[in-house]
Amino acid sequence: MLRTSFGWIMGLTLLWGSLYAVADAPTLWGIPISEYAQRRAQLSQMLESDQVAILASENSPPTRLKFRQESNFMYLTGLEAVNSVLVILPAVSPVGEETVLFLPRQSRVSRLFEGPLPEPNEQTRRETGIQDIRDRGELRAFLAEALKAHPRVLLNRPARAALADTIREANPETQLGGIERLTAQLRVVKSPAELALMRKAIQASIAGHRALAQRLAPGVYEYELEGAAQDAFRRHGSEREGYPMIIGSGPNACILHYNANKRRVGANELVLVDIGAEYSYYTADITRTYPASGKFTPRQRALYVAVLDALKYAEKEAKPGITLGQLHQKVVEFFRNHKLRAKDENGNEQTLDRFFLHGLSHMLGMDVHDLDPNLPLKPGMVFTIEPGLYIPSEGIGIRIEDDYLVTETGVENLSRALPREPNEVERMVRGRLTRR
Ligand SMILES: [Mn+2]
Numbered sequence: 001m002l003r004t005s006f007g008w009i010m011g012l013t014l015l016w017g018s019l020y021a022v023a024d025a026p027t028l029w030g031i032p033i034s035e036y037a038q039r040r041a042q043l044s045q046m047l048e049s050d051q052v053a054i055l056a057s058e059n060s061p062p063t064r065l066k067f068r069q070e071s072n073f074m075y076l077t078g079l080e081a082v083n084s085v086l087v088i089l090p091a092v093s094p095v096g097e098e099t100v101l102f103l104p105r106q107s108r109v110s111r112l113f114e115g116p117l118p119e120p121n122e123q124t125r126r127e128t129g130i131q132d133i134r135d136r137g138e139l140r141a142f143l144a145e146a147l148k149a150h151p152r153v154l155l156n157r158p159a160r161a162a163l164a165d166t167i168r169e170a171n172p173e174t175q176l177g178g179i180e181r182l183t184a185q186l187r188v189v190k191s192p193a194e195l196a197l198m199r200k201a202i203q204a205s206i207a208g209h210r211a212l213a214q215r216l217a218p219g220v221y222e223y224e225l226e227g228a229a230q231d232a233f234r235r236h237g238s239e240r241e242g243y244p245m246i247i248g249s250g251p252n253a254c255i256l257h258y259n260a261n262k263r264r265v266g267a268n269e270l271v272l273v274d275i276g277a278e279y280s281y282y283t284a285d286i287t288r289t290y291p292a293s294g295k296f297t298p299r300q301r302a303l304y305v306a307v308l309d310a311l312k313y314a315e316k317e318a319k320p321g322i323t324l325g326q327l328h329q330k331v332v333e334f335f336r337n338h339k340l341r342a343k344d345e346n347g348n349e350q351t352l353d354r355f356f357l358h359g360l361s362h363m364l365g366m367d368v369h370d371l372d373p374n375l376p377l378k379p380g381m382v383f384t385i386e387p388g389l390y391i392p393s394e395g396i397g398i399r400i401e402d403d404y405l406v407t408e409t410g411v412e413n414l415s416r417a418l419p420r421e422p423n424e425v426e427r428m429v430r431g432r433l434t435r436r
Contacts, residue, residue, distance in 0.1 A: 026127070028078030030280045031193045033129040036078050039186055043076065044091050044098040046182050052150035053088040053179050054143075054167070056159035057081050066240070071366040072156045072183045074281055077101065079128060081118045085139055085163070087146065095146045097132045104136040140166060147171035154179040184371030188363055189380040195405065197282040198365070198382060199414060202403055204236035204277035205284040206418045212247075212273060213428040218292050222247040222261035225273070233277040242283025243368040246274035249292065253397025254390040256358055265292045270300055272397050276368060283368050285384050286415050287401035294430035296422055300396060302340060303389055304422055306352060307398045310334050310387035311420075314360060318404065318411045321376050324383065328360040331387050342391045355389045364403055381406045382414070 025032045043053060055073045059082055069080050077086055085102040089095055103120045110117070118124045120133045134142070143166065147153070152175045153167055160176070167174055190198065208229035215228040226245050233241065244259040252258045253272035265271055274287040289304065291297075296304060310331050317330050335353035344350045363370040364382045377383070386401030400420055404411040419425055 026129070027193075028128070029074075030197050031078060031191075033078065033127070035191060035193060036076065037129050040076050040088055040099050042186055043088050043182060046185070047088065047090040047154075048152070049090050049092065050150055051090060051152045051154060052093075052146055053086075053154045053182070054159050054163060055086045055088075055156040055179060056162050057084040057086075058158055059083055059162065068240070069281075070156060070158050071187075071281070072179060073158070075183065075187060075366060077128060077130070079118050079124075083136060084118075085136065085159070087142070089146070089150065094149050099130055100132045100134060100142070101128070101130050102134050102136045102139045102142075140170065143167060143170045147174055151175060152177065154182065156180070156183075180371055181373070184373040185375075187365055187371060188373050188375065189378065190365065190382055190405075191380075194282065194365070195382075197280045198284065198403075200237065201242070201277050201279035201282050201284040202286070202415050203417075204233050204238040204279055205275060205286045206415060207232040207236050208275055208277060209273065209286060209288055209418050210428065212275075213288075213290055213425075214431055216265070216271060216290055216292060216429050218265055218267040218269075220265050222249055222252070222263050222265065222271075225265075225271070226261050229273075229275050236277065236279075238277035238279050240278050242276040242278040242285065246272065246287075248272045248397060251392065251395050253289070253399075254392045254395075255397075256390070268293050268297060270296075270396060270398060272399055274399065274401065281366050283364065283366070284403055284415065285364055285368050285386075285401060286403060286418060287386055287388075287399045288418065288420065288425065289398045289400060290425060290429050292429070294426055296426065299394070300398075301422055303342075303391070303396060304398055304400075306335070306338055306340055307387050307389055307400050308420060308422070310356075311385055311400050311402070314385045314387065315402075315404070315411060315413065318377065318385065318406070319409065320378050320406060323374070323376050324359075324361040324363075324372070327385070331360050332356065335387075335389075342389075343393045345393065347393075352389060355391050356387060357390055358386075358388065360387060361385050377406045379406050379408050 057073050058070050083104045087100045089098050120135050151173050154177050156179050211232035212225045212229045225247050247261045248258040249265040249271045250269040269292045271290045276283045276285040332353050335356050336351050338352045341349045361383050363372045388399030390397045402413050402415045
């Protein structure tokens with residue numbers, strides 16, 4: 001309530017000011033820089049007083065290989081820097097502020113070949129909001145001092161490869177460990193800004209599936225389908241795939257991580273398509289299984305419906321408090337109790353659980369198999385559900401996978417815009433066949 005007109009005007013002014021600030025808040029890769037600061041502060045608070053976190057960036061300069069920053073370094077800095085090191089100290093440390101970033105000075109030659117990279121200067125301080133940015137050359141002396149107060153060191157993957165020796169030389173008493181257990185706890189719950197990026201990744205992936213289904217017909221090569229999906233990904237702003245595309249026709253659908261994608265699709269075969277676009281460092285992960293000729297055989301359809309029913313069952317059971325392991329067990333039982341049977345490699349009839357060969361779910365985020373802190377589900381987590389059946393004796397592999405956000409009461413299927421009912425999936429493929 002506003003008591004005076006002066007207060008009312010002040011209120012409007014403040015509201016306008018804060019709206020303006022939100023619209024104008026500096027971001028890196030779609031995430032406000034204040035959110036990166038919050039992540040670093042949270043990690044700092046998780047550290048015990050004798051611990052220090054040391055995260056290195058990837059090392060290859062952007063133009064040699066197509067560059068992707070290591071996920072934990074990116075999560076905490078938003079910077080595509082190379083040969084750089086982020087040090088996070090516990091909230092109370094005799095050594096200094098909680099965040100110190102070491103960046104190399106760029107050579108003229110590097111600038112010519114790689115373009116400008118972040119350097120230790122005012123511009124980088126402004127763009128990242130990190131105040132204590134130092135020259136990479138000062139790292140060794142800094143560590144010699146810091147490791148005395150903090151002998152337990154937590155490293156990310158590039159730091160384990162590049163800095164373990166330097167750290168042991170600086171202080172032989174040091175104990176080295178991984179940072180991943182802590183960053184997993186931070187990364188597993190997504191902020192609104194992260195969810196917005198994940199929705200973009202999912203949109204691009206759905207466009208990829210639709211383009212691929214349009215292209216599918218007996219006689220096309222798996223790699224043509226890959227190209228169709230890639231084209232749609234890029235048109236939707238995706239920088240790259242979150243993982244190599246799995247496009248397995250016929251017997252290839254039974255090879256769980258098949259990604260050679262070089263076989264010619266035969267008539268009446270199933271094609272298993274597991275693809276995910278990455279958008280601003282967040283990836284989707286969506287699987288559909290398409291009938292190459294636009295129509296499932298009766299047997300294919302019966303098995304497809306069994307997998308779809310397993311997915312719908314898991315969707316209903318998924319809610320805050322359950323673990324992914326418990327959800328997996330429920331689906332194993334669902335398949336065990338299913339009336340359908342199939343033959344194993346020795347020709348013996350088996351229940352369907354015998355043909356469900358991988359985990360039901362995994363966390364999803366900056367990495368396709370995002371770090372799993374092994375916690376029960378809670379609101380804000382994003383994960384997949386992907387039941388599958390693989391029956392080599394029939395040349396049939398079927399998987400259906402959607403991406404879910406945990407809500408207060410259950411889950412929201414973020415990829416529901418992509419059809420998965422058998423009639424709709426047939427229509428997606430036939431759209432192409434009838435137009436020829
Ligand atoms: Mn998956």
